Amino acid sequence: MIQVRGLTKTFGPKKVLRGIDLDVGEGEFLTLVGPNGAGKTTFLRILATLSRPTSGQATVGGVSIDQHPAQARRKIGLVSHRTLLYDDLTAVENLQFYGRMYDVTGLAARIEDALRQVDLYFRRHDPVRTYSRGMQQRLSIARAILHDPQVMLMDEPYTGLDQQATAMLRRVLGTLAASGRTVVMTTHDLELGLEVADRVAILSGGKIGFQSPAKDLDVQQFRRIYAEQAG
């Protein structure tokens, strides 16, 4: 579903990504971990077409993100630690706006379905600014799945969430994985990342230094390998 070959990104003299090769299969859940500044966010932003690579190629669902970015965007849903929502609009208005931009058919029913999936239907007419951080993040997931994307990119979605919100988001993530979508998630939480993923990878110094099926590792092993890789 996702193919990345020789992807590099430089900001001025700084090389953030130094040639990433990665394949993520259909329906696979990949957790990408790495220290701060390793290039996780830059990598996801390139996959999401928000930033152009300096060199290399990437395809999402067989579509080149460089040559057909608008087509690739239809296949992608992005959740980051920022919600990408409009605080002064209600949940329904936010989803109506994004639904129109993505040409979602049967929009009213899709909105109801998405809001029910993240348990926010009862607050659908409240402005987003009245939501807790956890509720905003759940609404952000509803926004990302509204157009039924094949690929979900999640950039540290747990940032700033309390335990209750984390548990709720974990449940929503489980539903996403079960729905057959391909998910790439970055996180600093090794335990959680290992628990939800089919495969884990460590990004360090702008390269994929390690990757393995999640079932072949336990948390202690993963922590040890991460410490070695991250220095």
Next chain:
Amino acid sequence: MEFLRKAGAVAWKDLRAEWRTREMFSAMFVFALLVIIIFNFALELRAESARALVPGILWVAFTFAGMLGLNRSFIQEKDRGSLEGLLLCPVDRSAIYLGKMLANAALMGVVELFILPVSFVLFNLPFGTLPMLVVVAALGTLGFAGVGTLFSAMAVNTRAREVMLPMLLFPVAVPLIIAAVKLTAGILDGLALGELARWWQLLVGFDVIFLTLSFMTFDYVIEE
């Protein structure tokens, strides 16, 4: 048609959010009102001197108030992170430009609709000229919001972004402001349309050229 629907969705979203808070409208309206009141007292305008100065005062009020709205147009999107959501949408980015531009122009237009009658009362202007002045204001606002929306997107990624927009916009908008002021003065003086032809041409020409250029370059400007 689909392009216009997307642009409409962007404009609807901006105006809906503004309608809920009326944050920018209040700031722009109060600012424009203060400008015309302060000029009124500072210059001690009498009926005979008002005619000469009012066109300039009006366009100072319109453009400076418009600057407030244009400045916030992309800064708000950037600060709350929704700009990324907008750029993620699978649409031609010039549709995003058109939507934002229409919302900015509409907001400026509403402020002007409130300010114009107040100015007529304050400066004792002939009400018969109001319809033609509305046309000039509409064309001037369209051009100003058109270039301003492009530069607002450009300035949002710079460090001194709030200062950058006026520095970029006003030098480019000089021909538009001159044409709008000359037309306003000519209409208030009761000149025939034919006598003002070259200023109409400059105003309409500016709108056509700069809206087209902004349309074509927005994709590159908004790219990281």
